[in-house]
Amino acid sequence: KPVSLRGRNLQVIVKLTNIQLTPSKSKYDEGNWHNEGPINESIVATGLYYYNVENITTPKLDFREAADCFDYEMASDMYWRDVYGIDRESPRNQYIGSLEVPNGRCAVYPNRYQHKEQSFELADPTQPGHCKILTFFVVNPSCRIVSTAxxxxxxxxxxxxxxxxxxxxxxxxxxxxxxxxxxxxxxxxxxxxxx
Missing domain, CATH: 1.10.10 (Arc Repressor Mutant, subunit A)
Structure with missing residues (x-):
């Protein structure tokens, strides 16, 4: 069910990221799966704006979501593996997909999705490149946190x-x-x- 935020004051945590690549350090390593922020920040959604991407291969974000525990018969193990990519010994996370985030793209997603940045590198390895990202972490409107003010x-x-x-x-x-x-x-x- 959609939640109306009309007329409500929202708290937002802002972060600027500037990833610089050079011919001597030409690759950005893949990140780790994570949700944003510690529990006390109560982040419910993340908005990313890739505002300045130059001379790098197109960045991508991978997304997955924690799945509830479930029981199934051993005979249906193949079904779960084929349909959901999960078997009895797998971590209970379901891969959702990936999103390319080229220059000028904005991506917004709920914080219940774990995500990670895929590795990227210089498109022209003889020239420097960078990826600049403006991030907005939206705080749960029902939970006020201490403002930097x-x-x-x-x-x-x-x-x-x-x-x-x-x-x-x-x-x-x-x-x-x-x-x-x-x-x-x-x-x-x-x-x-x-x-």
Whole structure:
């Protein structure tokens, strides 16, 4: 049954991917089967936009879906293998198919589908190439997650800059340098370094 999202605020996690290939590293290795995001992100759908693909063989995505457990008679083993590609010892995943994602293609799919990127390589191995992807992870509208608007800065350069600016405003630059260093040092263990 379709779900109407009209008038509802959606939370979306955005990711940019830039895969660079060169004559010395001319192949992108196949990915692993996965669903997007940890359970606490409650991702229900993924939208991919391949916005800049140059000098690489056409990328492809493979999709599969977990199948429910099922019982069947040994005599019907052949039927399940022929129809579903599953036998008694197989993992309970059914291959759905693949999708070519050339330059300009947008693909949207539910997060219940596991997917993986197939390998691709430079079309002309003497020239560099790249694949740039804009990804939108749609969060379950029934589950609100903490927005980045409510998360303190995580990079040490940001905290140092903000601390410097506000310290100067509060006491016109009169805070002793030693106290400033203590504040800055206390903030660093929680910050992420860029290098």
């Amino acid at each position: 409510h998360v303190a800065p995580q990079q040490s350069q940001w905290t140092t800059r903000v601390l410097t600016r506000h310290t100067y405003r509060l006491n016109c630059g009169m805070m002793p340098r030693s106290i400033f260093k203590v504040f800055n040092h206390q903030l660093k263990p929680n910050a992420i370094e860029m290098n």
